[in-house]
Amino acid sequence: MFTLPRLHSYDQEIKKSRFRALACPIASEEDAKALLAEHSDLAANHNCWAWRLGQTYRFNDDGEPSGTAGKPILQAIDGQQMDGVLVIVTRWFGGILLGSGGLIRAYGGTAAQCLREAEKVEVIHRSQHMFRVGFSDLALVKARLSAIENAVVCAEHYTETGADLVCAIPDHQAETVTKMLIDLTAGRTLLLKEDNDA
Structure with a gap:
C-alpha cells in the first residue's frame, strides 16, 4: 500500500x-x-x-x-x-x-x-513493543534495532538496572525481532508490552 x-x-x-x-x-x-x-x-x-x-x-x-x-x-x-x-x-x-x-x-x-x-x-504498518534491557546489553540491543529497516526506537525510560525501550517495529518483522533480541541477550531482554497501533 x-x-x-x-x-x-x-x-x-x-x-x-x-x-x-x-x-x-x-x-x-x-x-x-x-x-x-x-x-x-x-x-x-x-x-x-x-x-x-x-x-x-x-x-x-x-x-x-x-x-x-x-x-x-x-x-x-x-x-x-x-x-x-x-x-x-x-x-x-x-x-x-x-x-x-x-x-x-x-x-x-x-x-x-x-x-x-x-x-x-x-505505508508501513508498525506495532509498538516495550523491551526491558539491562545496562550490559543496552548498547548491543540498540545497535541491532538501528540496523532493522523501518524499526524505530520511540522512547527510552531508564530504570535502576537498565532501560525500557519503546520500539515501533513493522508488523511483519515483530515476532522475528522479539526472538532475535531475547536470543541475543541469552533471555535477559524481556518483552513487557505490545500494542498494535503504532
Whole structure:
C-alpha cells in the first residue's frame, strides 16, 4: 500500500469540459472533510470525490448521474493501491454531454492519471513493543534495532538496572525481532508490552 507525502493536481480537457483532480493525503475523516471544504470550487459544475482510510471509504457524485463519478474515483484509488488518500475531481461543463460511460472514463481516468503522476510513499504498518534491557546489553540491543529497516526506537525510560525501550517495529518483522533480541541477550531482554497501533 502507498500514500502521498503531499498534494498533487492534474488537469485535462475532455470534449470541452475541464477536469481537475486534486489528490491529498489524509489521516482521518475530519481531514477529508476539511480538505473538501477548502478545495471544492463552488464556481464549478461538480466537485466529485472519494477517499479511503484503511477499511473505511466514502465517495460522492455531486450531482452527476449515480455511479459515474465518485465510485470510479474510488476505483482509481484502489487500483493504484493507495491508502490515506482523498481525490477530488472538479468538472467545469463545456457544453457537450459525455454519457454515463464517458463520465466514468473521465472521472476515473483523471483521478488515476493524477495518482500515477504523484509522488508516493509506502505505508508501513508498525506495532509498538516495550523491551526491558539491562545496562550490559543496552548498547548491543540498540545497535541491532538501528540496523532493522523501518524499526524505530520511540522512547527510552531508564530504570535502576537498565532501560525500557519503546520500539515501533513493522508488523511483519515483530515476532522475528522479539526472538532475535531475547536470543541475543541469552533471555535477559524481556518483552513487557505490545500494542498494535503504532
